[in-house]
Amino acid sequence: MEKHKSIKIEKFLDGDKIYLRRLDISDIEIYADSGVNMDLESRIFTGTVGVFTKSQSEKYINSIMSDSSRIDFLIISKEDNSIVGEVVLNDINRNSRNSNIRIAIFEGENFGKGYGTEAMILALDYGFGMFNLHRIDLTVYDFNERGIHVYEKIGFKREGVLRDYLYFNHNYYDAIVMSILEDEFRESHL
Template sequence: MLYGDRVTLRAMSSADYPRMTEFKNDVEVELLSGGAAPRPRSLAMLSEFFDELVKEKDSFGFVIEADGTCIGDIGLFHLDRLSATAEVGIGIGDKDYWGKGYGREAMRLIVEYGFRMQNLRKIWLETHATNERALRCYQAVGFVEEGLQRSHVYSGGEYVDLVLMGLLRTDWDRRGAA
């Protein structure tokens, strides 16, 4: 487990699946997550998905816990040991925790974990250009824009730009680990 001041990153268990199913079936949450078009997914479908995710060797997924409850998830995916890179993904599903710094704290913890425990050289991500709250969070942690794919994603009835961002370990170290 990884501990911050207000959040804990811990392993996901089957007890978290009902809560995660709520989040994954919330259209507003799913549109912000940048994934595929929202569609209804049953607890059984998502249980199978999470069970498989836990088995993957090139990913590390965590539940974000605050105040004793699951508020979302975060993880490192597409781990490339040769290049020492991984993609980070985060979703705060509990809207009561939006815009209050919980995501930023979780991102700092996962970045620290990636650089210090997994010996990564770079962590990268993709997000919709319209997700201003996420962009502010990533920039506050130290991510910089590395590219833009114009009108790349269909989301909420419109085509939006996809922002590519990255954070190098050398920059993280230089910033004093944010």
């Protein structure tokens, strides 16, 4: 897949290898090419089964831009300002002070470079520090051993298993529910 450059260089959250910036409608071309139509390896890890048109991608971005229960960040490599993935705080519940987080690295060539770990820590810090969240959870498929290892290294704890949760390419897979609380995150990362 051809690498696309990020048009804007506005750093919302800054890390060592990457920075995060808010997803914007001006990202439609890049997002339609690399985001929602990521390579097969990334599709497997995220459980993405559909292929989306540019028009569908544009409708999706427009719908999430006005959704106050989520914040979508693009993960951008500092090396060349290319978009390598996304990390999203969604289902933000300000009364209960909890949220879900999800992450996708769009191409397998960017796995193992620390982008995902750094993006997760930046997004968690933002969620706990700016949204005053108490709990953030995620769901990871049982075959994603690398992802599970990273989440545990960050401080997520396993809470349970959703049996046969994902049907992908003629097989069922379990999903593992994990969470991290604000004090657990602060003890490890601040």
